Amino acid sequence: MHDEVSPIKQDLPRSYAQAGVDIAKAERTIALLRAGVHATAREATVGAFGAFGAAVRSPGSDHLLVSSADGVGTKVCLVRTEAEAAGIGRDLVHHCINDILTCGARPLFFLDYLAFSQLEPSFAAALVSGMANACAAHGCALVGGETAQMPDLYREGAFDVAGFIVGTVSADRFLDGSSIRVGDSLVGIASAGLHTNGYSLARRLLADRLEEPLGSGSIRQVLLAEHRCYLQELAPVLDEGLAHGLAHITGGGLPGNVPRMLPEGLAANVHIEAMPRPAIFEVLLGYGLDREEMYRTFNMGIGMVVACSPKNLEVVLEALPGALPIGEVVEQRGAQRVVGIS
Amino acid sequence: MHDEVSPIKQDLPRSYAQAGVDIAKAERTIALLRAGVHATAREATVGAFGAFGAAVRSPGSDHLLVSSADGVGTKVCLVRTEAEAAGIGRDLVHHCINDILTCGARPLFFLDYLAFSQLEPSFAAALVSGMANACAAHGCALVGGETAQMPDLYREGAFDVAGFIVGTVSADRFLDGSSIRVGDSLVGIASAGLHTNGYSLARRLLADRLEEPLGSGSIRQVLLAEHRCYLQELAPVLDEGLAHGLAHITGGGLPGNVPRMLPEGLAANVHIEAMPRPAIFEVLLGYGLDREEMYRTFNMGIGMVVACSPKNLEVVLEALPGALPIGEVVEQRGAQRVVGIS
Numbered sequence: 001m002h003d004e005v006s007p008i009k010q011d012l013p014r015s016y017a018q019a020g021v022d023i024a025k026a027e028r029t030i031a032l033l034r035a036g037v038h039a040t041a042r043e044a045t046v047g048a049f050g051a052f053g054a055a056v057r058s059p060g061s062d063h064l065l066v067s068s069a070d071g072v073g074t075k076v077c078l079v080r081t082e083a084e085a086a087g088i089g090r091d092l093v094h095h096c097i098n099d100i101l102t103c104g105a106r107p108l109f110f111l112d113y114l115a116f117s118q119l120e121p122s123f124a125a126a127l128v129s130g131m132a133n134a135c136a137a138h139g140c141a142l143v144g145g146e147t148a149q150m151p152d153l154y155r156e157g158a159f160d161v162a163g164f165i166v167g168t169v170s171a172d173r174f175l176d177g178s179s180i181r182v183g184d185s186l187v188g189i190a191s192a193g194l195h196t197n198g199y200s201l202a203r204r205l206l207a208d209r210l211e212e213p214l215g216s217g218s219i220r221q222v223l224l225a226e227h228r229c230y231l232q233e234l235a236p237v238l239d240e241g242l243a244h245g246l247a248h249i250t251g252g253g254l255p256g257n258v259p260r261m262l263p264e265g266l267a268a269n270v271h272i273e274a275m276p277r278p279a280i281f282e283v284l285l286g287y288g289l290d291r292e293e294m295y296r297t298f299n300m301g302i303g304m305v306v307a308c309s310p311k312n313l314e315v316v317l318e319a320l321p322g323a324l325p326i327g328e329v330v331e332q333r334g335a336q337r338v339v340g341i342s
Numbered sequence: 343m344h345d346e347v348s349p350i351k352q353d354l355p356r357s358y359a360q361a362g363v364d365i366a367k368a369e370r371t372i373a374l375l376r377a378g379v380h381a382t383a384r385e386a387t388v389g390a391f392g393a394f395g396a397a398v399r400s401p402g403s404d405h406l407l408v409s410s411a412d413g414v415g416t417k418v419c420l421v422r423t424e425a426e427a428a429g430i431g432r433d434l435v436h437h438c439i440n441d442i443l444t445c446g447a448r449p450l451f452f453l454d455y456l457a458f459s460q461l462e463p464s465f466a467a468a469l470v471s472g473m474a475n476a477c478a479a480h481g482c483a484l485v486g487g488e489t490a491q492m493p494d495l496y497r498e499g500a501f502d503v504a505g506f507i508v509g510t511v512s513a514d515r516f517l518d519g520s521s522i523r524v525g526d527s528l529v530g531i532a533s534a535g536l537h538t539n540g541y542s543l544a545r546r547l548l549a550d551r552l553e554e555p556l557g558s559g560s561i562r563q564v565l566l567a568e569h570r571c572y573l574q575e576l577a578p579v580l581d582e583g584l585a586h587g588l589a590h591i592t593g594g595g596l597p598g599n600v601p602r603m604l605p606e607g608l609a610a611n612v613h614i615e616a617m618p619r620p621a622i623f624e625v626l627l628g629y630g631l632d633r634e635e636m637y638r639t640f641n642m643g644i645g646m647v648v649a650c651s652p653k654n655l656e657v658v659l660e661a662l663p664g665a666l667p668i669g670e671v672v673e674q675r676g677a678q679r680v681v682g683i684s
Contacts, residue, residue, distance in 0.1 A: 057406060155495060
């Protein structure tokens, strides 16, 4: 037992606030985001804001619960305004929804983790309002979250966000790629830009050019383009059982993600030039980096890949505006599971 | 449209790795943690490691899904060894399990978010192995996670972790505190130390004394004492329906957390001296900070509070080794909902 009492030093904090943690600010943040969060409540939501755990009615034992955890990488470093912070909130929810959508699941509920070097209540509330809007638009309840203020971990002015989603799909509609066959068509759905991957590289390459004009805004604004959510356009395709598999193109690009939906022994033969690339990728290609490295780092214009029977290709393309055939499933020969990039 | 091609500058990164993101290291990390994660698979787990979403069989529509998101604050700043990193992994899981336990829920599955300034595969694997061990010990499947390497956000050498848990309870056993009545007994269950709250203050106060001996180790080691998990000891109490409410004492301490289980109009009268305090709190009390501030920042030796009928008090105390009666539920008079601290 050591219970010696130390003399109080002048430079030691006298309160939690002096140690960098402002509870009053945290409480103000919670008050600001309460209304937006309430707007996402679903019929199945049980229990009150502020409880230790958030409760949602279970969908039934013939269903599966599909979950995913995601961040948005260093895209957060480009944010300057509260409106842009709200965009990051939407990015995070869309990323999570797309991930569980690849299993055929629709969102049930979402939780967030926010960490700041310094908590600015209105900024944190903007982030959460973006999440709440995206959740409400897709029938998902924002049921909880954790907000931390940690100047010792985060660089001055930095913040990070992580999202956790749980969705559900009836067991007989669970999509695991096992129905994918040689000869299946691959359909690419357009991305809106980098979505939430490759920012550590893109920001470094473009550091001096962020305010240059590109399209209708600056390069910085184009880099902040929203991570598209594919739930609404893919819902009819899933409802009709037309998709054999889905791959969400995030970190690792086409070569890192398409194999995640493919059964063993199968590979994807892609015609990457079939898909038009948003202008930002042309700017990035201008730096002359290795082409395969580019396709491993960025989505290069393709946000989601759908595998379907070639006989359903026309129907799938009609259901998905702007989608294009980008290849087909082949037998794997050699180590490469995505052929046609390099 | 802006598709001008920039000249390549010598100091620009030529690859994702040069931009601070090492995909090979990330892949090595995943290989290292695969086995530990597989060991947590439950009967209800569906689908493969590496899929976009993790699937678990739904427990049935007579059940509720209870979820929570948590971090461990700046406790991470005290970690020096891989064994200590594993301890942080256990802390995170225990924190999450305790949160949903307050609703009467048992864990189903857990996902993590890890972010580093520099990813060290063996260190990241140690963190996840701690999580996997804690999950396996409590019947919880570690179904997924996200690992990010973001030197632009995190201070040199820093890392952060967040956890997300989903558990379940049958709807008729859901604990929301609504059965708590005036006269109910409050039982305190001992904490092992600070658990995962108050570290920004404690580390600052004790910065020069971390290697001083305290008990069987150094102050730093005592600060790293594990966040206790109360699932196993509370399970029989919950099974027999003896708890009217549970409060997990985390950020905000007794005054911030006990009211979260209380119905409106009720307050807690606590006898804080009834509970022995681990030595670290005596050291912290030695700095002469405001007593109420101390009780709002730290758990001060009480990790969980159980509300029960006074007629069941003896049975509850017998079921919980080291637990002590620390007060009773009273009618709220004035603004204070926890009386007896200042």
